[in-house]
Amino acid sequence: MMLRRHHPRPDVDEQSTDGPPPPSGDDNGNGPDDIKRPARSASKAEWIAYAVALGAEQDDAEQLTRDQLAEQYGTEG
Template identity: 40%
Template sequence: MGVYQRGAGAHVAERVQAEPGSDEEARLERLVEDTSSGWRRVDDEAAEGGGDGSGDAPKQPAKSASQAAWVEWAVSQGADRDAVKDAKRDDLIAQYGKE
């Protein structure tokens, strides 16, 4: 599955993992091609030696991060994507946030 994120510099505003062959993946690929969109394919960067390449666990998003970023975090913590995809950000923070 492709992992896409947008942001500037080290700041990640949104991170999405798209199902292969899905409409969402096609939409994100178009955004990656538009360099002004700020979107990039993260797994491509790691394969090319970009990013930190450390293989460390993902970092918890800031409390101000998007709902989508918190969904990705919850999934990385073992949550079922279908169970959390429509959850409110504050609920995800309460359940999966670590101080």
């Protein structure tokens, strides 16, 4: 008969519940640079999400039109 050792779970207080960790670049291409730019014809909601992912404020992005978002955030580089 095989016995298992009991390892207590860490307390909830020890774990961060503030959300996912911030993105950090690594050698596997994961990180802030892997955000995919939407097509110029994408919906305004997609452009808002993209702008926010790049650091824009949600309220500020919502004030712009889809074409303004594409113009401001659609340029590479």
